Structures are given as C-alpha cells and as structure tokens.
Amino acid sequence: MRRWTPIALAAMLGAAGLPATTEAQTRPPLSEVAEIHDGLLAVGIADEIRNKCSGISARMISAFSYLNRLKGQARALGYSDKEIESYVTSKSEKRKMRAEGEAWLQARGATPGVAEGYCRVGREEIARGSRIGLLLREN
Template sequence: MRAMTMALMLSLTAGALSAKPHLRDVPEIDGTLLAVGIADEIRKNCPDISARMFRALTLVNSLKGRARDMGYSDAEIDAYRTSDTEKARLKAARATYLENSGVTAGQPATYCMLGRAEIEKGGQIGALLRMN
C-alpha cells in the first residue's frame, strides 16, 4: 500500500512538473506574434513603410517549430493560433502599444513616425519593416 501511495505521488508530481503553460504565457511565442501584429498594423497604415514579408513569414513559421520543440502539439498550436479569444487579446495589446507609442487611428503620419522609430531601433518590430 505504501509503495502504491509513493508511486501515485511521484506520478502526480511528474505530471505537475511537466505541465506546459498556455502558449499566451510563453513570452517568446506570444511576444513575437504581438510584434508581427504591430508591424502589420504600421505597414497597413503608413504609405511610406512596407513589410519584409518573407522575414515575417519565416519568423511566424519558426514559431510553430519552436512551440513543437517546447512540447506543444500541432493541435495545441493551432487552437492558440485560431482562437478568437487570443486574437482579441493580441489585438487589444497591439492597440495599447500603438496608443502608448503616440499613434492616433486615422492619422498615417503617426504610424509612419512609430514605424521609422522601430526601424531605427532595430528591434523585432523594426526588423519586419522597411522604408519604401
């Protein structure tokens, strides 16, 4: 009986230790998708800036491979990717970032200003953009 109790405790502990966080809680995945969304919003609203589409597609595809390497199944990845709740959450986070960065909806000059600053900074968002 004691051996069974120990075995059960060990299996429960192992299960708890191997539990994966939701993909939204993995900064590498969620943050990258947010950056792609921000870059996309900038390029759609600033006529002077376009996307580095190949780079963006490569980055997004590599995220799926990275998630697989972290132990997520294709079903888990697709559920996260297609979730209306997650899309709405990322859209709200994107809107907050844009607003906090001085962007005003309907004013392309503000998107261009942010886009130029992101390109100059050379971060993840700027790497997905280029001046026309």
C-alpha cells in the same frame, strides 16, 4: 511471506489506474509563453503599421520565416501543432493581442485613423532594428 490484503491490493490497482501527469498539464498556455506571445505581438504590430502607413511595407519573407521560427520554438517546448493552431486561431486570443498591440501603439503616439503616427512609429522601429523594425521596410 507478506500477504496482500484486499484493501492494499485495491489501493495499488487504483493508483495504477490514475492518469499520470502529462507535460501538457504542466506547461503553461502558449499565451503565457513570453517568447511566443511577444513574437506574435511584434508581428501583429508590424502588420498594423504597414496597413496604416503607405510609406512602409512588410518584409514578407522575413515575417514568414520568423513565424516559422516561433512555431519551431513552440514545438521545441513540447506544444503540438494542434495546440499551436488553436492558440493562433483563437478569437479571444486575437482580441487580447489586438488590444495589447493597439495600447502599445497608442503609448508610442500612434492615433487610430491618423497614418502619420503609425509611420513615425514604424520608422523609429526600423531605425532601432527592433523585432518590429526587422519585419518592416520603408518604401
């Protein structure tokens, strides 16, 4: 019969006490999950367009439904409600998202303070049937 030496026993007990790798440790931050990030970015851009262009408004039910689908996708990927809430309320993430959205809008020809550029981009997105366009409607 094999006898356990104190060193082998200590090593076994020490290994048993090590924390197991959890899913949270292997999952990327939500900001790096493209389907979630890109979805929230689309909602933010649509919101900016409807706020800057009086001729376009939001499809609020569609927007809330889409946000709920994104939350469901995040949950299905294993993120907790607390992790999701932390991501969407993070001031630093909001700043990054706003900067990315503004850069996207400017690349499409929208100029801060000039409503017509936002209206044009909004109408183009509606006509294309893009994710952003599906969240908007012309008045």
